[in-house]
Amino acid sequence: MVKIKLSEETKEELKKLREEIAELKEQLNNVTGKEERRHHGIYIDVGNNVRNYVEDVMESDTEAIHGELEKCVFIGPRGVRIIRGKPIEEEKEAEVNFTKMSEVMSALGQEHRLKVLEALVSGGKYINELQEKLSEITASTLSSHLKILEEAGLVVQEKVRGRYLITMPGRIAYNMALRITKFLERGNQE
Amino acid sequence: MITQNYRLDNTILKATEALKLLHSEKGIIEIDKDALAIPIKLDNEQEGYVFHAHGKLLLDTIVETREGAIGESVEKEIDEPFLMLGDTKDVEGHLSEANKENLTARGYENEQAFMDKAKDLLEQFANKGRVSHFHCCDNMHGFIFAFPNEAGKFDLLIARGSNLVYKALNKVFVSNKNRVVLKTPNETIVSSERKSIVIKNGHFTKCCH
Numbered sequence: 001m002v003k004i005k006l007s008e009e010t011k012e013e014l015k016k017l018r019e020e021i022a023e024l025k026e027q028l029n030n031v032t033g034k035e036e037r038r039h040h041g042i043y044i045d046v047g048n049n050v051r052n053y054v055e056d057v058m059e060s061d062t063e064a065i066h067g068e069l070e071k072c073v074f075i076g077p078r079g080v081r082i083i084r085g086k087p088i089e090e091e092k093e094a095e096v097n098f099t100k101m102s103e104v105m106s107a108l109g110q111e112h113r114l115k116v117l118e119a120l121v122s123g124g125k126y127i128n129e130l131q132e133k134l135s136e137i138t139a140s141t142l143s144s145h146l147k148i149l150e151e152a153g154l155v156v157q158e159k160v161r162g163r164y165l166i167t168m169p170g171r172i173a174y175n176m177a178l179r180i181t182k183f184l185e186r187g188n189q190e
Numbered sequence: 191m192i193t194q195n196y197r198l199d200n201t202i203l204k205a206t207e208a209l210k211l212l213h214s215e216k217g218i219i220e221i222d223k224d225a226l227a228i229p230i231k232l233d234n235e236q237e238g239y240v241f242h243a244h245g246k247l248l249l250d251t252i253v254e255t256r257e258g259a260i261g262e263s264v265e266k267e268i269d270e271p272f273l274m275l276g277d278t279k280d281v282e283g284h285l286s287e288a289n290k291e292n293l294t295a296r297g298y299e300n301e302q303a304f305m306d307k308a309k310d311l312l313e314q315f316a317n318k319g320r321v322s323h324f325h326c327c328d329n330m331h332g333f334i335f336a337f338p339n340e341a342g343k344f345d346l347l348i349a350r351g352s353n354l355v356y357k358a359l360n361k362v363f364v365s366n367k368n369r370v371v372l373k374t375p376n377e378t379i380v381s382s383e384r385k386s387i388v389i390k391n392g393h394f395t396k397c398c399h
Contacts, residue, residue: 020385043225124254159263160218168258168388 103145104169107152108177112137113145117174120166130164196316198240198308199229202301203286207241209281211274212333215352218333220244224292227285228308230275235284238275238334240308241328243268243295246313249347249356251363253370255386260379261363264356268337269309275332281357310325314343316340 054096107113112134119133119180120123131142149155154170166174205225212219225243229236245268252261275279290300298304315336332350339345345358356363362373368383378389 003382021387023385066214128323156252156259156262158252159248159265160214160216165252165259168255170261171258 103171104152104154107148107154108173110143110145110148113149114174116142116145116149116164117166117170118166120155121171121174122156124163124165126161126163157182196237196312197231198305198312199231200305201229202288202304203285206284206286208300209284210240211281212335212347214348215348216250216354217347217349217356218248219245219268219347224288224295226283226288226296226298226304228293229248229271229278230252230306230312236278237274238278238312240271240273242271242304242307247347248356249307249363251356251361251372253372253386255381257378257386257388258389260377261374262359264361270338270392271307272338273315273336274310274333275336289342294373311338314338320361 012121070156108117116132119130125133127139127142130146131139134142137145146155146157149170150157154167155175156165156167158165201225205223205227206222209220209221209225210218213263221241221243222245225241225245227239227241227243230240232239247264248268249264251264252259271309275277278288291297293301294370296304298307314353331347335347335349339346339359343360346356348355352365353368354363354365360375364371370379370381372379376391378387380387
């Protein structure tokens with residue numbers, strides 16, 4: 001293990017991070033934890049035995065989630081070490097999926113689809129809300145754009161409420177397109 | 191017809207119309223007209239039903255974070271018998287006695303065949319849950335749904351108001367107001383109103399504020 005001397009500023013940041021992680025863990029306990037569930041979590045009063053059953057069912061998963069958190073957040077040489085993403089070796093070994101890449105790029109390569117993503121960045125929207133924002137296109141065109149975005153994994157639709165949400169990859173892709181555009185615009189100005 | 195303290199009623203009922211057994215912000219369970227049902231009772235109290243119906247289950251097991259949404263909705267056809275425990279008042283008024291045609295439509299030769307199937311299901315649930323006795327409280331407004339899955343276990347859905355717990359073979363989803371936990375074989379997401387932790391393939395990927 002490599003020992004690194006930390007600056008006061010870094011130590012302070014680590015302290016804050018530890019506190020935030022502790023807070024998140026507490027919130028996890030509140031959602032699924034055994035002790036707090038009766039007061040804050042989902043609690044259906046159907047008698048002790050069924051309650052115990054539900055607790056038994058959930059307990060193993062709660063422990064597994066805690067385990068994942070412990071594994072990813074509390075290891076490494078700096079006391080609090082966060083493993084961000086896959087190790088570089090794994091990334092190198094992974095083959096580039098050009099088909100998927102072109103599908104994503106193709107989904108991004110249309111002005112109205114980019115406008116849909118832009119509208120979803122601020123939060124989930126129902127189809128009528130999207131239609132208001134993209135009044136220059138018809139409802140069927142909007143639906144077909146949404147379908148393309150969904151197939152590319154950039155947008156997901158809630159089946160119950162019907163809202164459309166931008167996914168994590170969708171947000172990354174949109175930000176990437178935005179950055180490239182700004183970079184090129186800046187280049188042209190210079 | 192007794193599973194420890196549970197009792198399956200001797201009457202086989204059918205839905206007189208399509209029913210929404212669950213309709214919340216994140217979940218819907220619908221069954222078609224003519225769905226078969228056997229009441230589960232404890233003394234004279236209604237505790238739930240064993241249903242055999244065609245229907246669908248929709249769940250929005252999606253976590254919204256400031257970095258984008260993670261997960262996808264569950265959309266499943268229901269075609270096998272399942273259990274519902276909890277507040278049955280809304281359902282009671284939409285059931286009437288089933289006839290032979292209704293049984294045949296679901297593949298049963300006679301009443302006893304469905305009774306046996308329902309009894310097996312209830313016993314399986316009771317044994318897996320190590321339940322020897324339960325009694326619903328008068329003011330209970332929650333539901334437990336148990337759907338047998340391909341691994342011989344139960345996909346469990348617990349719902350109370352907008353709160354929801356769903357545990358299937360490859361997914362655990364817990365939603366309690368603004369706090370959500372989603373665990374799949376590859377991802378674990380813990381999200382509250384302000385913060386989210388995302389762990390993908392055992393590696394921490396995001397912590398957003």
